[in-house]
Amino acid sequence: MRFTFYLIIFFGIFIDSSLARPVSYPGGWTVMLKNDGNLNRIHTHLSPTHKLSLGYNLEYWHDEEFTLNSFQINNLVKRWNKKNSQANFYIKSGIGLAYSDKSKFDGELKLSGFSGVSFDWENRSYFLKYQNRYTEVGEIYNAFSQSITFGLAPYIGDFGDLHTWLMINIKHQPEKKNNYEITPFIRFFKSVYLFELGLNDKGKFLYNYIIRF
Amino acid sequence: MRKMKYLIASILLCFTFNINANSNKISEDIHVSVNGLVCDFCAQAISKVLHKEEAVEDVDINMDKAMIIIDLKDGHDIDNKKLTELIIGAGYNVEKIHRTK
Numbered sequence: 001m002r003f004t005f006y007l008i009i010f011f012g013i014f015i016d017s018s019l020a021r022p023v024s025y026p027g028g029w030t031v032m033l034k035n036d037g038n039l040n041r042i043h044t045h046l047s048p049t050h051k052l053s054l055g056y057n058l059e060y061w062h063d064e065e066f067t068l069n070s071f072q073i074n075n076l077v078k079r080w081n082k083k084n085s086q087a088n089f090y091i092k093s094g095i096g097l098a099y100s101d102k103s104k105f106d107g108e109l110k111l112s113g114f115s116g117v118s119f120d121w122e123n124r125s126y127f128l129k130y131q132n133r134y135t136e137v138g139e140i141y142n143a144f145s146q147s148i149t150f151g152l153a154p155y156i157g158d159f160g161d162l163h164t165w166l167m168i169n170i171k172h173q174p175e176k177k178n179n180y181e182i183t184p185f186i187r188f189f190k191s192v193y194l195f196e197l198g199l200n201d202k203g204k205f206l207y208n209y210i211i212r213f
Numbered sequence: 214m215r216k217m218k219y220l221i222a223s224i225l226l227c228f229t230f231n232i233n234a235n236s237n238k239i240s241e242d243i244h245v246s247v248n249g250l251v252c253d254f255c256a257q258a259i260s261k262v263l264h265k266e267e268a269v270e271d272v273d274i275n276m277d278k279a280m281i282i283i284d285l286k287d288g289h290d291i292d293n294k295k296l297t298e299l300i301i302g303a304g305y306n307v308e309k310i311h312r313t314k
Contacts, residue, residue: 025258025303027265050258050304081249081306083279124251124276159256159274192257212257 022074022090022118023053029213030055036183037204038062043072051076057094064141065101068112070094085123092116098137110138127151127165147171151187162190169198178202241290243283246308247300250279255305262303266291279308 024030024047034041039062045055052075059068072094080087098112116133132146151167165187173179185198185206192213198206250256256274259281263272268289273282281300285291291299297307 023304025262028258028261050302076304079249079304081247081304083248083308084251086249086251086255122251156277157253158276159253161253163253189253191253194254212254 022092023047023050023076024212026050031211031213033209035208036206037181037200037202045072045074057096061141064137066098066105066110066137066140067101068096068098068114068135068137070096070112070114085121087121088119090118092118092133098140100137100140102140105140108138108140110140112137122151124156125153127153127167143173143175145171145173160191162188164188167196167198241285242313243281243285243291243296244311244313245281245283245296245300246310247279247281248306248308250274250276250281250305259300259303259305262299266299 022045024045026047026049028047030043030045030047030053032041032043034043039059041057041059043055043057045053047053052073055072055074057068057070057072059070060066061068072092074090074092076088076090078089093113093115095111095113098110100106100108100110112135114133114135116131118129118131120127120129122128127150129149130146132144134142134144136142147169149167149169151165153163153165155164157163167185167187169183169185171181171183173181181200181202183198183200183206185196187194187196189195189210192211194208194210196206196208200206247259250259253276256276260272260274263269263281263283268285268291269283270286271284273284274280275282283291283296293310296310300307
């Protein structure tokens with residue numbers, strides 16, 4: 001456990017979010033709202049450079065019944081810019097405090113942290129992303145999760161148009177009984193706004209929203 | 214009478230130089246080919262970074278051609294080095310810069 005904690009601190013020095021582009025342009029602010037069957041999340045960050053974002057992350061985990069407050073650092077380790085495509089490798093980490101509502105730990109505050117990597121590739125027609133995350137909340141919760149997302153654009157829009165993506169996310173959580181979760185969703189974005197709406201195989205809705213200033 | 218002719222000629226000459234000087238201030242468009250320009254968020258990022266520059270009047274982006282078109286204000290300029298630094302700083306790579314008047 002101590003090793004895990006130090007590992008999180010280590011990655012925290014470098015480290016990303018779960019939606020598209022966890023780092024913005026220099027001086028850009030981003031607000032991300034994420035809601036799915038497992039958690040509700042607000043993550044807001046400022047990017048001092050295009051390789052780094054510093055922000056605050058608030059999560060509520062439904063089944064585990066805890067609230068996670070974290071300082072989050074996202075780091076773009078490497079970007080590959082090609083004529084018709086782009087690929088990115090990010091490290092994302094956060095450290096903070098968690099407050100539990102769960103019976104056994106009700107009212108307890110625990111030091112918490114998370115860390116993970118993500119890799120994405122996209123052109124104007126296809127999108128592919130892998131990401132993972134290890135989350136530790138004292139004795140309350142610790143688990144690894146990973147997911148892969150594939151997207152297809154039904155049409156190609158130009159600058160300022162409404163862009164639409166048909167996407168599917170497959171999430172793997174080894175510690176859970178039903179450890180695979182499949183979520184088809186639709187992504188719209190126009191100008192500085194992005195909105196996602198989906199429904200997973202367990203009947204739970206996904207709705208995410210991003211705005212960039 | 215001769216003095217008057219010299220005066221008129223001088224005024225005309227000054228006026229001509231002034232026109233030439235002003236002609237150098239005609240606004241310029243810069244076309245920049247960029248690598249990595251694959252999404253609207255990328256384009257928004259570049260547009261916001263460039264709009265912060267005083268010399269920039271307007272920015273248009275053609276995603277089909279991966280091209281940024283920068284309209285400069287009259288009498289202002291951004292050299293290629295500065296432009297390249299701005300675009301790299303926004304997270305993208307410059308392939309080619311072409312200027313038109």
